[in-house]
Amino acid sequence: xxxxxxxxxxxxxxxxxxxxxxxxxxxxxxxxxxxxxxxxxxxxxxxxxxxxxxxxxxxxxxxxxxxxxxxxxxxxxxxxxxxxxxxxxxxxxxxxxxxxxxxxxxxxxxxxxxxxxxxxxxxxxxxxxxxxxxxxxxxxxxxxxxxxxxxxxxxxxxxxxxxxxxxxxxxxxxxxxxxxxxxxxxxxxxxxxxxxxxxxxxxxxxxxxxxxxxxxxxxxxxxxxxxxxxxxxxxxxxxxxxxxxxxxxxxxxxxxxxxxxxxxxxxxxxxxxxxxxxxxxxxxxxxxxxxxxxxxxxxxxxxxxxxxxxxxxxxxxxxxxxxxxxxxxxxxxxxxxxxxxxxxxxxxxxxxxxxxxxxxxxxxxxxxxxxxxxxxxxxxxxxxxxxxxxxxxxxxxxxxxxxxxxxxxxxxxxxxxxxxxxxxxxxxxxxxxxxxxxxxxxxxxxxxxxxxxxxxxxxxxxxxxxxxxxxxxxxxxx
Numbered sequence: 056x057x058x059x060x061x062x063x064x065x066x067x068x069x070x071x072x073x074x075x076x077x078x079x080x081x082x083x084x085x086x087x088x089x090x091x092x093x094x095x096x097x098x099x100x101x102x103x104x105x106x107x108x109x110x111x112x113x114x115x116x117x118x119x120x121x122x123x124x125x126x127x128x129x130x131x132x133x134x135x136x137x138x139x140x141x142x143x144x145x146x147x148x149x150x151x152x153x154x155x156x157x158x159x160x161x162x163x164x165x166x167x168x169x170x171x172x173x174x175x176x177x178x179x180x181x182x183x184x185x186x187x188x189x190x191x192x193x194x195x196x197x198x199x200x201x202x203x204x205x206x207x208x209x210x211x212x213x214x215x216x217x218x219x220x221x222x223x224x225x226x227x228x229x230x231x232x233x234x235x236x237x238x239x240x241x242x243x244x245x246x247x248x249x250x251x252x253x254x255x256x257x258x259x260x261x262x263x264x265x266x267x268x269x270x271x272x273x274x275x276x277x278x279x280x281x282x283x284x285x286x287x288x289x290x291x292x293x294x295x296x297x298x299x300x301x302x303x304x305x306x307x308x309x310x311x312x313x314x315x316x317x318x319x320x321x322x323x324x325x326x327x328x329x330x331x332x333x334x335x336x337x338x339x340x341x342x343x344x345x346x347x348x349x350x351x352x353x354x355x356x357x358x359x360x361x362x363x364x365x366x367x368x369x370x371x372x373x374x375x376x377x378x379x380x381x382x383x384x385x386x387x388x389x390x391x392x393x394x395x396x397x398x399x400x401x402x403x404x405x406x407x408x409x410x411x412x413x414x415x416x417x418x419x420x421x422x423x424x425x426x427x428x429x430x431x432x433x434x435x436x437x438x439x440x441x442x443x444x445x446x447x448x449x450x451x452x453x454x455x456x457x458x459x460x461x462x463x464x465x466x467x468x469x470x471x472x473x474x475x476x477x478x479x480x481x482x483x484x485x486x487x488x489x490x491x492x493x494x495x496x497x498x499x500x501x502x503x504x505x506x507x508x509x510x511x512x513x514x515x516x517x518x519x520x521x522x523x524x525x526x527x528x529x530x531x532x533x
Contacts, residue, residue: 104508118436125325138284167285177275205247323400458496
């Protein structure tokens with residue numbers, strides 16, 4: 056190939072390469088270099104207000120659960136002590152701490168030999184007094200017979216004295232005979248009086264012995280009671296919580312032997328906040344209004360009408376529930392340390408339970424009874440005196456305010472009082488500025504001004520649909 060041909064070929068290739076580069080640049084500019092068309096926005100609706108989403112105010116008339124934490128405690132602890140002194144002869148295994156005992160079960164046996172001797176001694180004394188009384192009764196019977204005979208003898212002597220006096224008046228007898236007759240009558244009367252005096256003395260002795268008999272009977276009952284007290288039994292049904300006495304120990308009268316907790320009742324100690332007490336008092340006012348004035352005028356002003364509630368203990372995801380009753384406030388008023396109201400919930404049947412799980416799984420384990428020391432939740436259902444308003448939680452703005460879209464599509468700021476939160480709903484006290492059916496704004500708004508125009512999202516969607524429909528209709532006609 057000649058030099059001219061090679062030069063022409065190189066120049067041709069350069070021209071072709073330059074054309075290809077220009078072509079590629081043109082295509083690239085055509086594809087990527089054009090300014091995209093900006094969609095025109097119809098701004099005619101901007102003066103209509105901020106786009107919002109609303110929800111209607113509802114009502115809530117069901118019970119409100121007041122939930123507080125509490126601790127289960129024994130309703131009462133009975134101390135069992137020795138009523139007589141002596142050595143512990145026997146101690147039952149049931150009397151040891153933790154055992155469950157029934158009323159009347161044997162716990163301890165105190166040596167009763169001396170008390171048995173005292174009982175036998177009193178019985179012997181009673182028999183002696185009985186014999187003395189019988190002896191007095193025999194003496195009184197005998198004296199009664201002698202008194203009868205003495206009366207007859209006195210009667211005879213009186214008749215003889217009368218005859219002698221008559222004879223003496225007729226000078227038919229001597230003065231000596233008259234004196235003898237008077238002496239015999241006096242002796243008979245004296246003998247009768249002695250028998251009567253002795254009879255009275257015997258009757259008085261009989262009364263004295265009867266009094267001694269009563270004293271001896273009382274002493275026997277006391278000795279028998281002391282003998283019976285040597286056997287110490289459980290005074291209530293419950294659980295042994297303390298035992299410090301062992302077999303062979305000597306105990307004095309009044310010395311503590313053990314303690315028994317009452318298993319038939321349990322009590323929950325809890326603290327109520329003032330707002331929670333307000334709910335309960337609100338319900339109490341309604342209930343008291345249904346009670347006759349004659350039945351309630353003498354009641355304690357802070358006394359509670361029993362409020363049914365639930366006591367819940369959660370263990371391993373399982374809720375064990377007992378039925379309880381809020382019965383009273385404890386103490387004299389508000390606790391100075393916590394500024395709360397101490398209250399007491401009574402559980403009358405600690406062994407009657409029901410269980411439930413939040414997940415619906417099968418129940419595998421639950422405590423058989425309510426035990427002292429359990430930390431539980433007390434759920435007190437309270438019925439409000441007036442129906443409450445209901446709103447979603449997110450509708451409540453900071454500071455207890457809600458934004459209301461009024462009928463003129465203006466924003467109003469309303470102050471509300473949240474009484475309770477149930478699930479995802481806030482329960483609001485009734486107010487004149489908010490009623491059922493009002494529309495409350497859920498959407499966030501950056502700058503809120505009272506009276507600013509607003510428009511609902513659903514209305515905007517409807518307006519857009521209608522506009523698109525009208526535009527399509529116009530295109531079809533064109």
